[in-house]
Amino acid sequence: MSKNKEGLRYPSIDNLLKTIDSKYKLAYTAAFRAKIVKERDDSVIDSKCEKPVGIALEEIAENKIDIEFEEN
Numbered sequence: 001m002s003k004n005k006e007g008l009r010y011p012s013i014d015n016l017l018k019t020i021d022s023k024y025k026l027a028y029t030a031a032f033r034a035k036i037v038k039e040r041d042d043s044v045i046d047s048k049c050e051k052p053v054g055i056a057l058e059e060i061a062e063n064k065i066d067i068e069f070e071e072n
Contacts, residue, residue: 029056034052
């Protein structure tokens with residue numbers, strides 16, 4: 001599989017916001033998951049991206065990450 005050459009345009013923010021309804025929650029989730037991917041070299045998908053944040057965003061776009069946020 002070829003690696004992603006589009007940089008930050010993949011996966012698109014529009015597709016990501018269909019999965020997580022807030023840019024802030026998306027940023028938090030991506031950073032949290034990217035840290036795990038980097039530390040454990042652990043991904044639940046065959047990613048097009050090479051970097052942990054890109055891998056995390058792909059996982060989010062494919063609904064492979066379960067995260068719950070508390071409502072205030």
